[in-house]
Amino acid sequence: MIDPVLPTYNRAPLSFVKGEGSWLIEADGRRFLDLGAGIAVNALGHANPVLVKALTDQAGKLWHTSNLYHIPAQEALAAKLVEETFADTVFFTNSGTEACELAVKMARRYWYDKGQPDRVEIITFDGSFHGRSSAAIAAAGSEKMTKGFGPLLPGFVHLKFGDHDALRAAVTDKTAAILIEPVQGEGGIRPVPDQCLKGLRDLCDETGTLLIFDEVQCGMGRTGKLFAHEWAGITPDIMMVAKGIGGGFPLGAVLATETAAACMVVGTHGSTYGGNPLGCSVGLAVMNVISDPAFLDEVNRKAGLLRQKLEGLVASHPEVFESVRGVGLMLGLKCKAMNTDIVKAGYAEDLLTVPAADNVIRLLPPLNISDAEITEAVARLDRAATRIETE
Numbered sequence: 166m167i168d169p170v171l172p173t174y175n176r177a178p179l180s181f182v183k184g185e186g187s188w189l190i191e192a193d194g195r196r197f198l199d200l201g202a203g204i205a206v207n208a209l210g211h212a213n214p215v216l217v218k219a220l221t222d223q224a225g226k227l228w229h230t231s232n233l234y235h236i237p238a239q240e241a242l243a244a245k246l247v248e249e250t251f252a253d254t255v256f257f258t259n260s261g262t263e264a265c266e267l268a269v270k271m272a273r274r275y276w277y278d279k280g281q282p283d284r285v286e287i288i289t290f291d292g293s294f295h296g297r298s299s300a301a302i303a304a305a306g307s308e309k310m311t312k313g314f315g316p317l318l319p320g321f322v323h324l325k326f327g328d329h330d331a332l333r334a335a336v337t338d339k340t341a342a343i344l345i346e347p348v349q350g351e352g353g354i355r356p357v358p359d360q361c362l363k364g365l366r367d368l369c370d371e372t373g374t375l376l377i378f379d380e381v382q383c384g385m386g387r388t389g390k391l392f393a394h395e396w397a398g399i400t401p402d403i404m405m406v407a408k409g410i411g412g413g414f415p416l417g418a419v420l421a422t423e424t425a426a427a428c429m430v431v432g433t434h435g436s437t438y439g440g441n442p443l444g445c446s447v448g449l450a451v452m453n454v455i456s457d458p459a460f461l462d463e464v465n466r467k468a469g470l471l472r473q474k475l476e477g478l479v480a481s482h483p484e485v486f487e488s489v490r491g492v493g494l495m496l497g498l499k500c501k502a503m504n505t506d507i508v509k510a511g512y513a514e515d516l517l518t519v520p521a522a523d524n525v526i527r528l529l530p531p532l533n534i535s536d537a538e539i540t541e542a543v544a545r546l547d548r549a550a551t552r553i554e555t556e
């Protein structure tokens with residue numbers, strides 16, 4: 166008999182009833198050190214008092230009014246995002262997938278408005294992940310996600326990650342946009358080199374193509390900059406954000422320049438819950454913390470500490486791990502042993518990590534993890550690796 170919960174997830178035999186900062190606690194009191202942070206969602210840790218206050222203050226006043234009316238918290242968060250980024254305007258969603266939907270719609274509508282309705286193609290890259298809606302699975306294009314769900318939304322051109330010649334050849338007078346994660350998350354923590362991001366910007370400028378960054382996982386301070394593309398010194402035309410921006414409350418957004426977004430006039434898009442008072446109040450509290458340069462300095466310092474310890478870990482377990490990769494606190498351990506076995510061995514050491522493609526385990530701790538917790542996490546990873554070696 167089918168489970169009352171539709172069984173689409175491969176769940177670990179763990180279940181948590183409480184969170185405190187970087188820790189998750191089971192009903193019997195067993196405490197796990199959380200280097201997954203809900204897959205980069207709990208950017209400020211669990212039950213962060215600042216976020217709890219933002220949510221409960223708003224919850225006592227007003228939950229929902231609909232976008233039929235002005236929403237002060239939404240306007241405040243949009244203003245903050247515009248102030249801190251390349252963007253001139255923001256649309257709020259409830260998830261990264263919905264941000265992908267709008268990014269795709271906006272890119273096509275942009276060319277329609279310019280009198281070039283045939284410019285509909287969106288170039289994407291293998292190993293990418295943009296969500297699970299029909300458009301988002303068509304965008305990423307992997308067999309694993311699309312099999313049996315056809316006919317897929319047409320118009321996506323899939324290229325190999327890092328093939329510059331193929332990319333130049335693929336941009337034609339049918340190309341609306343290039344969509345890319347500056348650091349692939351699900352694909353196995355694969356950063357796009359700064360030079361390549363600059364090259365993408367140049368190519369888009371030469372051809373008029375829109376550049377869309379999916380910063381759902383790598384954004385919101387994760388890499389040590391507010392957004393990952395800032396390391397390359399370039400900006401996109403459209404950007405998808407979600408995960409960390411709500412700190413655990415469902416919230417996403419599409420940020421865009423005025424030029425890219427001018428096509429999205431009244432009636433072209435909407436959402437019942439997107440930008441509701443609860444989500445935006447929490448989002449504003451998250452933004453106020455993460456956009457502080459002193460906070461980002463700390464993320465970078467901690468990232469250096471964690472990375473250095475991980476390099477030592479890899480050196481002491483050469484049969485288990487191959488290398489460390491990633492940026493800031495978006496780190497991956499490329500494994501020699503099976504990544505899922507190491508994640509399981511981590512559970513046995515009361516440590517949570519997240520597997521990714523390319524036999525990688527992801528380390529995405531809360532951005533405010535302490536130095537002592539970093540030391541403890543690597544000690545647990547070390548014991549987990551020893552378990553694998555002695556199995």
Ligand SMILES: *Cc1c(COP(=O)(O)O)cnc(C)c1O
Nearest residue numbers: 260261262294295296350381382
């Ligand atoms: C998680 C993720 C998404 C999808 O976000 P949901 O909130 O799960 O819909 C899209 N893009 C990237 C890069 C992601 O990591």
